[in-house]
Amino acid sequence: MMEEVDRILIHALRQVGTEVDEDVDSIRQFTSELLVEGVVRCIRVIDPGLGGGLAPSLPPGMSARFRVGMSLAQACQDVGYKGEIGYQTFLYSSEPEIRSLLMFLVEKLPRESAEASAQPSGKSAVLQRAIAAAIRAQLDLAWVPPNCSLPLHCETQSGGVLNSFYTQPLSSPHCTKGSEENLKEVKEYRRDVLPPVTAQFSSSASMVASLLEQHAAELSAAQEWDGEWKSQGLLSRLTPQEYRSRKLARLQKRIQEQLRSAAQPSSESAFGVSRPASDLMDVLQSFRASAPTEHVLKKGTHFTHTQKFTFTQEAAAAAAVTPILSAQESSGDVQLRQQEELSALQAQFQQLCSDVDHLAADMRRTAVTHAQVLDELKQRELGNTEKEEKLQVKKKTIDLLPEADNNVIQLQSLVEASAKRVVNLASQWEKRRAPLIDEHRRLKEICSRQDLDSSRKLSEIKSLHEKIHVSTEEAKKKEETYKQLLTELESLPQDASRSxxxxxxxxxxxxxxxxxxxxxxxxxxxxxxxxxxxxxxxxxxxxxxxxxxxxxxxxxxxxxxxxxxxxxxxxxxxxxxxxxxxxxxxxxxxxxxxxxxxxxxxxxxxxxxxxxxxLDDFKAIRQENAALAAKVKEG
Incomplete structure (x- = not known):
């Protein structure tokens, strides 16, 4: 009976990734290293957060082994083991203790997740398993430069040619919806003009990167559209084509507004007032600022033209006089004269800079004053408009004063006629209002019922989407489990029958x-x-x-x-x-x-x-303590 239990436990340990030899068929043959590895694998499957920090192998030092045993005992207690457990369970364990501990851990393993994630599905399960094991082994090794590589690293880390992740845009044939003529032209273009995907790369090194990037972009776009349609598209009560066209129209309108606002600077920027700009305006400004400044015609003032003309004439005169002076005077006089001219020019330049600063300050004050004047002008225009309206009313009143009695009688007759007309209109409105109110209430009730029906149907559609998603996931899991079991059945020896x-x-x-x-x-x-x-x-x-x-x-x-x-x-x-x-x-x-x-x-x-x-471990610990004490004394 115990042999059957041991076989079941060993099979479960192999499923979670423990490397148990084929000749091991009983718990009695378990070593401390194999027990530690099996317990760590089970805890990682039961609680990945708790088992992530546990090492699946025993270290060589005895003190480190005791610490590992204590940490494993604490982890087993955290997952719910109630039996007596300590470091001795893993270092000096007995067969009943090992069996009870492994039975508890195997019973705690999640069945569906362990069966679904234990092996890859399909006929290529063995190949995928070998690839995963090789990648896991390479990831466990630390990367070192080729010059410092050991023979073990040279086997796993080849010094082949490395290429950067460079991608290129691809043009691949996709099914599009449109008119028959457009589809015919697109088909002819793809058949006669469009080169195959493998011929669209400038170098073969960018082929895999480009394909991966395009596949990832298409997959993320499909997922985003699915999420947006389920969250917002269904609430809009539009078809997918109408929803896409409305979204495209809004985007085009927003781009047009941004371009128009970027092309026409506001009055606030003319007075030096900063305003927040959108991302699109920042991009347009960067394009506008990227133009070379020497090819842009700037409008200068009379002062700048005068200064430029003066400096140009002085530079031309200096260029014409320099050869004559060099021929008539000595080099010392020339240097002295140049220094004097340089100091005079520097003084003149400083004076001009101070004048420019004063003029800039005057311009800023003038701009502020101009803005204040414009505000006062707008306020006075508004006040004048109100006064003109009051003046018109007073003028009409003064015109009516000479014949005040007749005008008062006419006004009274007009008021009475207006009152009778208002009463008549009110009675007619009441006659029309009652059926309209009833019709409005009836239509409102119909709309409320339709809203309730639509919301109920919308919730049903969402629940159906969720059920479809869950059913699809379950179908995939069952299909993977079926393929895995079929692969295991094919790998089993055929001589053993079910009977x-x-x-x-x-x-x-x-x-x-x-x-x-x-x-x-x-x-x-x-x-x-x-x-x-x-x-x-x-x-x-x-x-x-x-x-x-x-x-x-x-x-x-x-x-x-x-x-x-x-x-x-x-x-x-x-x-x-x-x-x-x-x-x-x-x-x-x-x-x-x-x-x-x-x-x-x-x-x-x-x-x-x-x-x-x-006793042997105690002697080893004493030796380690003596070695550490000797190192401390030497240090």
Whole structure:
């Protein structure tokens, strides 16, 4: 029975990635390294966050091994193990402790996730497994430069040609929706003009990068459209084509507005007032600023033209006079004259710079004053408009004053006529208002019912989308599980039939039933014996009580009966001692059997071997401590 349990546990450990040799078929053959690796793999599957910081192998140092054992014991307690566990469980473990711990961890493994993620699906499962193992082995090694590579690194890290991740835009034929003429032209272009994808690269090194980037872009676009349609498109109650066209129109309108605002600078920028600009305007400004400044015609003032003309004339005169001076005067006079001219020009330049600063300050003050004047002008124009309106009203009132009585009578008649007309219109409006209100209420109720129906249908559509997504994921998982099981079935030996496994299972079940029947029979026999012993004991006690009473009555009269009473009491006492001795013998036999079982258990626990290992580890720790103390003294 235990052999079957051990096989199940070893199979589960292999599924989570533990490298168990083929010749290991029992828990008794587990070493400390194999036990640590199996426990770490199981904890990583049960709780990835907890098992991520655990090492699957034992370090060489004994102190480090004790720390690893303590951390593994704490991790097992964190995942819910209630048994006794410590560093000795992993370093000096026994077979029952290992079996109970592994049974707990295997029962805690998630079934669906472990089966789905244990092996890749499809007929290429073996190849994918080998590729994953090779990549995992290469990732575990640290990268070093080729000059410092060891022979182990040279095997896994080749010094081949490395290429940068450079991509190129690709043009691939996709199905498009449009008119028949456009489709025909597109098909002719793709058939006769468009080169294949492999011929669109300037170098073969960018082929894989370009294909990966285009595939990732198309996949992300499809996912974004799916998410946007489920979140916003369904709420708009439009078809996908209408939703796309409306979104495109909004985008084009926004681009046009940004271009128009960028091409026409506002009045605030003319007065030096900063304003926030959008990203598109920043891009346009950067394009505008990138033009070379020497080719741009600038409008200068009269002062700048005068200064430029003066400096140009002075430079031309200096260029014309320099050869004559060099021919007539000595070099020392020329240098002295040049220094004087340079100092004069620098003084003149500083004066011009100060004038420019003063003029710039005056321009800023003038601009501020101009803005204030414009604001005052707008306010005065608004005040003038109000005053003109009041003047018109007063003028019309003054024109009506000469014939005030007639005008008052006419106004009263107009007011009365207007009041009658208002009353008539109010009565007509009430006649028209009642059916309109009823119709409005009816239409509002219809709209509310339609909104409720549409929201209910929308929620049903969302739930259907979610159910479809969940069903698709479940179908994929089941398909992967089916392919994995099919691959495992193909890899299994064909000579082992299903009937043999069934027969073996039935035999195990029948053996379990027989054992249960024997245990039940033994328990029933024990109960019957206990009942018989209890009845005999009660009968004996009653018989002794009756006999004691009868003999005790006659013992007062006869000496021989008195001796019989003493013999009876001694016999009863000896019988009780005999029964007690038999019970003590049974108890001692049970204790002997328990001690024999404990001796067998201790023999199975390898106590002597573990003690020897503990002594060796203690000696190793003492050696490590001595070496560390020597290093500390040397330092």
């Amino acid at each position: 043999a496994y069934t027969q073996r299972i039935l035999e195990i079940v029948s053996n379990i039933k027989k054992q249960k029947e024997e245990i039940t029979k033994i328990l029933s026999d024990t109960r019957e014996l206990q009942k018989e012993i209890n009845s005999l004991t009660g009968k004996l006690d009653r018989t002794f009580a009756v006999t004691d009473e009868l003999v005790f009555k006659d013992a007062k009269k006869d000496e021989s009966v008195r001796k019989s009473y003493k013999y009876l009491a001694a016999l009863h006492e000896n019988c009780n001692q005999l029964i007690q001795t038999i019970e003590d013998t049974g108890t001692i036999l049970r204790e002997i059997r328990d001690l024999e079982e404990q001796i067998e258990t201790e023999n199975g626990n390898k106590t002597v071997a573990n003690l020897e290992r503990i």
